[in-house]
Amino acid sequence: MTENLKIIEIEVLRYNPESDREPHLEVYKVPFSDDMSVLQGAQYIKDNFDGSLTFRWSCRMAICGSCGMMINGIPKLSCETFLRDYYPNRIRLEAMHHFPIEKDLVVDLSGFIEKLESIQPYIIPKEPRSLEQGEYLQSPKQFSDYIQFTSCINCTLCYAACPQFGLNPDFIGPGAIALLHRYNMDSRDGAAAERMELVASEEGVFHCSAVGYCSEVCPKHVDPANAVNINKTNAARDYFLRFLSPKGGSK
Amino acid sequence: MKPGLKRSNAPIFWSLFGAGGMLSALFGPALVFITGIAVPFGFILPADAMSYPKMLAFAQNFIGKGFILAVIALFLWFAAHRIFHSLHEVGIHAGVGAKLICYGSAFVATVISVVVLLGLGF
Amino acid sequence: MSKRRPYVRPMEGWWKKNPYFVEYMIHESTALFVAGYAFVLLVGLVRLGQGEAAWNGWLEALSSPFSLIIHLLFLVAILYHTYTWFKIMPITMPPIIVGGKKVGPGVITGSGLLAALGASLVMFALVFWLGG
Structure with missing residues (x-):
């Protein structure tokens, strides 16, 4: 043979x-x-x-x-x-x-695992419902807002593609931010403000310089670069408008 | 959530970068062509389009002032941000020094532009 | 005792190792030319503030062959900046939904380039109208 x-x-x-x-x-x-x-x-x-x-x-x-x-x-x-x-x-x-x-x-993926934990990758309900109140309903439109970002398989190829992560290992990085965005965009979740503290921090989205290679190599077409950059806009809005917000935004 | 997170001041510089990047992408090439090639060499456009009386009138007009300031200041804030990041990327971690030179020159240029534009009157 | 000894590879020269990163560094470096052009304009503005003779001196400097070469360089670099700025835009902006479908990257880049073309034509027209 x-x-x-x-x-x-x-x-x-x-x-x-x-x-x-x-x-x-x-x-x-x-x-x-x-x-x-x-x-x-x-x-x-x-x-x-x-x-x-x-x-x-x-x-x-x-x-x-x-x-x-x-x-x-x-x-x-x-x-x-x-x-x-x-x-x-x-x-x-x-x-x-x-x-x-x-x-x-x-x-060694332990740094990535820590980052994954830090973004609180689970639904934190906007309004907790009891069993009697039934399930959380979601329209197809609301579903389509985040479905793309659920495809992540945590392969971390995007981190291997991200020079900013290589230069600044503290950077939360494309994969974890894409997953963070997935929960923020979920209509059942109410913790976007809580996660903003991380997004807007010095370890957050602003390490990204829009190289875009993470989205290029992603085997599941999650487009993590898009998630990171949408959150730059969100963080900038939070930065400038936090004094107008009733809760005062994050610190 | 991780303890000890510090809010980044990046949104200030990032917003100026974004505004300058957009402005230079939209107007940059045509501006270079008009002010650096067409008018000085009387090519396509009238050679006296940038004569002293015309430019003075432009710089004394409110919209003209705003445009001149936006172009000079935002182009430089955009460039300062990119150059500062590029220095870091090629391994020059000059830190505070590089930051001062990059953003500092954009700041000084902004102040000079404002002073001159105000000095030209309305 | 742990036998672990994770090896951290150096980042030196990372941007030379992949054509994608080489292109990234080239489009990032267009910022130098944007800065150069803004600096030329700043000098012009200062000269304008100093009066007619100073302004005419600046205009004269602009019509030298050296200035032409510099401005041709500015033009090429900033054109490339325009192209890459709008090329990256689909990943930097939130998705736009039209009729229930996400607008494709080509449409976003194309619209940006069209907007730049429109802005250029408006400026040309204004120079003709105000400067003719």
Whole structure:
């Protein structure tokens, strides 16, 4: 069977925190068929050449959001990227940019998880209803206001695409702000003012300089850049009009 | 919510940036063409369109004053904001110094424009 | 003891590594030309305030070949600023819904460019009308 297979060179940025001072590249010659994804290429390396190669994956169908990596310098989900599209050239795999490398292709996402928590990614009801009062009703129009921003799979490719996050790791960043916007835009939610404190803060939306690459690489077309920039306008309005608001806006 | 969040003053600079960016995108190319190419070289447009009496009258008119101030000041606030951010992006973290030079020159230019425009009378 | 030792990669030269970022830096740097042109106008305004002789001196400087080259550079750079400003607009502004559908990015960019064209024509007409 192997004689029918083409061979592609896969270069992987390796880093072992226990033995390496810094990451280095290693090249593997991988036989592949046309239906093999980049993720399968990495799995081939792990199974046949070096069992210590470390990377995250789960669903293999672009919905779990765990197999993101830099593929020839571009943030992509490795499960929906195919080796055949790179052959006969060499393909280079690196851990997602702008995150600390934990080991090989695995990055430290704890900062992202903290940011995700900080935006309160759940509905905080405008008016709490008892069970007897029934469900929260929502019109198709109200649903359409936020549906796009629910598609996020937390793959963090947008962070790997965002130089401002790379330069200022405190920046809440595209993905978390897109999700924040998703809850703010939900007619059942009433916590936009509460979340404004974060949006308008020094870690908030104003780190963004509208590079727009986050929206370009998003595998689910969430358009996080749009969410961030809409919230710049919201934060500016809150900044200038906070003295007119009865609650005084956030601090 | 995270404790110790500080409200950013960015909206002030960001609004000036946005206004200047929009104004220069809408009027910039035509203005450069009119004041720097067409009129000085008598190309397409009348060569005396920027003669002293005409420009003085323009700068003494309320709308003219507003337009001149908006163009000079907002163009510079826009540029100051972008240049300051670009410095940071290419790794020059000059901090307060860069901030003072970028926004400071926009501020000084705004003050000079206001003083001159007021001095020209109405 | 933890064996963790997360490695943070440097950001130096990030903008040279991806054509998308190179373009970003180019359109950001048009700001230098916007500033340069605003500075020329500021000098003009100051000269206007100093009287007729000073103003005429500024006009004369404008008709030098050097000034022409500078202004041609300004023109190209600021035209590119106009194009990129409206190109980015679809991601920077809230969605516009017309007839229940979101207005597409091409329409937003196109409207912006048309508005710039309209503003330019109005200015040309005014210069003809007031300056002729």
